[in-house]
Amino acid sequence: NAGVTQTPKFRILKIGQSMTLQCTQDMNHNYMYWYRQDPGMGLKLIYYSVGAGITDKGEVPNGYNVSRSTTEDFPLRLELAAPSQTSVYFCASSYSTQLSFYEQYFGPGTRLTVT
Amino acid sequence: AQKVTQAQTEISVVEKEDVTLDCVYETRDTTYYLFWYKQPPSGELVFLIRRNSFDEQNEISGRYSWNFQKSTSSFNFTITASQVVDSAVYFCALSYNQGGKLIFGQGTELSVKP
Numbered sequence: 001n002a003g004v005t006q007t008p009k010f011r012i013l014k015i016g017q018s019m020t021l022q023c024t025q026d027m028n029h030n031y032m033y034w035y036r037q038d039p040g041m042g043l044k045l046i047y048y049s050v051g052a053g054i055t056d057k058g059e060v061p062n063g064y065n066v067s068r069s070t071t072e073d074f075p076l077r078l079e080l081a082a083p084s085q086t087s088v089y090f091c092a093s094s095y096s097t098q099l100s101f102y103e104q105y106f107g108p109g110t111r112l113t114v115t
Numbered sequence: 116a117q118k119v120t121q122a123q124t125e126i127s128v129v130e131k132e133d134v135t136l137d138c139v140y141e142t143r144d145t146t147y148y149l150f151w152y153k154q155p156p157s158g159e160l161v162f163l164i165r166r167n168s169f170d171e172q173n174e175i176s177g178r179y180s181w182n183f184q185k186s187t188s189s190f191n192f193t194i195t196a197s198q199v200v201d202s203a204v205y206f207c208a209l210s211y212n213q214g215g216k217l218i219f220g221q222g223t224e225l226s227v228k229p
Contacts, residue, residue: 029213041220042119042206050214058216080217090160096213100167101148106160108201 001027004107005098012113021076021110023091031096032074033104034042034058034066038088043090049074050096081114088112117142121208121220128197129228136223138207144168147208149183149190150217154204166190197227219227 007022022051035043035058040110045058049068063085065077074093078085088111092104118141123194128134140149164174166183174181178195194201206226208217 031217033216035217040221042208042221043217045217050216050226056214075151088158092160096215101210103150103162103165104215105162105219108159 003027004091004093004105005094006089006107006110008110009108010111012052012115013091014049015081015114016081017081018077018079019112021078021089021091021112023074023076023107024072025037025074025091025093025105027073027093027095027105028071029093029105030071031094031104032068033092033094034064034074035074035090037090037109038087046076046089074112077086083114086114117144117209117211117218119207119218119220120205121223123223124134124215124221125226127226127228130193130199131193131196132227133193134197134225134227136205136207136225138190138220139194140188140190140207142209142211144211146211148207148215151181151192152206152208153173153203154222157193160206163192194225197225199227199229201225202227202229 004025033048034046037043047066049055091107094104118137147168153161171228180193182191204222207220
């Protein structure tokens, strides 16, 4: 099993450009998440999904969009990139139910710089 | 509001010393989950432990141990006989009854010197 994979590993964007960060998991997990980690900080939730076709906002959703058409894939779209979106982005997945939340497994991260 | 506080920003110890990383959480939910993750210099996040709010038993795994005390809302992590490979940022996190979202503390950077 590859676990959670993310592409690209690194990217430099110009202000105003758009891009999609890809995330795929092969563990058949139902829940998937996108977090961002700013220097010296903990992770903050951007969006999450409890299953295909269902997404919801996290703590810092502005400037981002997501979709979940399959169980495996959860891409994150950045529209009109801004310097404040310079960060490391982590995708995660877990098997959870409405009653129990299990550990999340994280991808290796995408380091994004917006200049 | 849900919150996780890791008051120790950085800790530096010499190899073989014991070290405790503190974690204090806030939640109004009666059912919740607590986690510890390790982030080594390579940047990935490694899951260490999950504990639910109904299980206050302490846990030991090799040189690692965790002390969960609901009375003080704390979930502290102790490394016994630290090693250089333990150098990393350690995050405590809280998950509660909304999609399993994790609320992270700011992390404690542990440096173990030889």
